[in-house]
Amino acid sequence: MxxxxxxxxxxxxxxxxxxxxxxxxxxxxxxxxxxxxxxxxxxxxxxxxxxxxxxxxxxxxxxxxxxxxxxxxxxxxxxxxxxxxxxxxxxxxxxxxxxxxxxxxxxxxxxxxxxxxxxxxxxxxxxxxxSARVVVGAAIVRGGRLLAQQRSFPESHAGQWELPGGRVEPGEKPVDALVRECVEELGVPVVVGDQVGPDVPLKRDLVLRIFSAELAGGEPEALEHNAVRWVTAGELPGLPWLPADRVLVPALQRLLN
The missing domain is CATH 3.30.530.20 (START domain)
Incomplete structure (x- = not known):
């Protein structure tokens, strides 16, 4: 060839x-x-x-x-x-x-x-x-499983799954933003680790950046979503992820394995 x-x-x-x-x-x-x-x-x-x-x-x-x-x-x-x-x-x-x-x-x-x-x-x-703005996400792992949460809105994404997280506010560090978002969405503190996978483009000037994380206490609750669940590496490909999160499935599987 x-x-x-x-x-x-x-x-x-x-x-x-x-x-x-x-x-x-x-x-x-x-x-x-x-x-x-x-x-x-x-x-x-x-x-x-x-x-x-x-x-x-x-x-x-x-x-x-x-x-x-x-x-x-x-x-x-x-x-x-x-x-x-x-x-x-x-x-x-x-x-x-x-x-x-x-x-x-x-x-x-x-x-x-x-x-x-x-x-x-x-x-x-x-x-x-x-120079793009950043949305952070947490790959929270416990016992060989990854925490995922199911969207309830907007209607176009309701029922799909994503990792916890949200936008980094002006003047805020990505790690601090992720800790804040996990408290707001899940009601739990986390310890943030290294980045997982690449920066995923969401728009021309916006990227999704995922970090590994561990629970620092408490039990996650679906405070702003339909549900939360712990997912094994084998279950990851079959879950109906949001498009940007689906890109990261291979990297998430390696994290769990």
Whole structure:
């Protein structure tokens, strides 16, 4: 399988770059049809000429998608000067002289132009996300289970599940905001740990940032939601999550395992 590689250094933390890669606006301009605004593992992408790909990876390490004769991989490497973005495109060749000619001209030339344009879009999106407002969420773990809460409003999201949290107020630190939100929504104090997964784009200037957390006392109650429940790693994919939380399911499963 012929393969084309390209790399670029982005002046942004890996959590920001990984989040920007989830934004499907970076690929829809190339004629790719997507199921929603964010890339999730398991999503099917439809490209020109009947090309179909399934997303197999979307996390802090990068993004991958594979089909019958095409594979796309973007790997992220943390450096002292930023995040190195390494793109790899592989495709199955047609046999014979015509196939080899296509590999050297149409295939490689088109792929290189697409990667160069996507690289510029990625750098611009990362710049936007670095200064974006933040919504924080808590991945509260107890006994190998994750706490989730069911939305009661708005009507479009009623019945769906999300992690506890809310917006960071002006002048407020994300960790302080998360502690406050857990008291308001669940009635319990928490101890906040490390970030889990990438910054997930919600709007052009708004991201969701999840932190691991542990209960510091009390029992969570659904003070502002329909219900709360403890979920195992195996149950996570089947829960009807809000779109932004669904993106983080692989990272949450790793947290539990």
């Amino acid at each position: 012929p393969e084309l590689r390209a790399s670029a250094l982005v002046d942004a933390p890996v959590s920001v770059v990984a989040g920007a890669l989830l934004d499907t606006s970076l690929i829809t301009g190339f004629g790719v049809r997507v199921p929603g605004p964010l890339l999730c593992v398991g999503d099917e992408l439809a490209g020109p000429f009947g090309v179909r790909l399934a997303v197999t990876r979307a996390d802090l390490s990068g993004v991958s998608a594979a089909g019958d004769f095409l594979e796309l991989h973007t790997d992220l490497v943390v450096t002292g000067a930023g995040t190195m973005v390494v793109d790899r495109v592989g495709w199955t060749s047609v046999r014979g002289v015509v196939g080899r000619f296509a590999d050297m001209t149409v295939g490689r030339g088109t792929a290189l132009r697409v990667l160069e344009k996507r690289s510029a879009l990625l750098a611009r999106r990362c710049s936007e996300l670095r």
